[in-house]
Amino acid sequence: EPEVTQTPSHQVTQMGQEVILRCVPISNHLYFYWYRQILGQKVEFLVSFYNNEISEKSEIFDDQFSVERPDGSNFTLKIRSTKLEDSAMYFCARTGAGSNTGELFFGEGSRLTVL
C-alpha cells in the first residue's frame, strides 16, 4: 500500500509564528497519527485521529497544537506559536485501509526548524 505524503518537506520559521504541516493520505483511511522526532531522540507520539476526532493525545500535545481534516482529504497539524524546542521532524502516519491491524505507515516527514 502507498504511504502518506507530507508537505512541506522542510519549513523554516521564526519563533512565535504559526505553522501548518499537511498530510495527504488515501481517502478511505480512518486512523491517522502525528509523531515528532527531535534530532537524535526517539519518535514521540503526539496525537491520534479517528473518524475526524482526536482519539488520544500525549502530554506534548498541549494547547498550542491542533489537528483537523478540513476538507476530508488533507490532515493537518497546526502549531500556533512555535518555540525553539518545536524544531523536529514531524511524521504523519496511517494504519492500513480497512481493519486496523495496528501496523503504521509513515510519511517521509516534515522537518521544522524554528529560529
Place this chain on the structure above:
Amino acid sequence: LAKTTQPISMDSYEGQEVNITCSHNNIATNDYITWYQQFPSQGPRFIIQGYKTKVTNEVASLFIPADRKSSTLSLPRVSLSDTAVYYCLVGDTKGFKTIFGAGTRLFVKA
C-alpha cells in the same frame, strides 16, 4: 501500555545473522508485537508483526516464546544498508497510541 526494553546498540558484520531481543514483561493478552526500522531523516518502516510463536516474511523473522514476555527479531545475512534503528513495540491492534521506545541502533560493518 506494555513497556519494552531493548539493547541500546549492536554491531555486526555484513553477511551475519543479527538477533535483537526485546523484553516486554507486562504484555497484555490482546497485545501484538511489532517491529519497525528507521533510517536517518526517514519515518519508521514496518518490518514484522506477530502474536505468538514464529512469524517470517521476506525481510525478517520474529520469534516469540510461549510466555510472550520477550521477542527476538532475526535479520538474516545483514548488509551495510541494514544499519538503522530498530524499534520493538507492544500494543493492541487498535493502534491508537503506539509508543516508540529508544530502539536499538544496529551498525553493520564491512
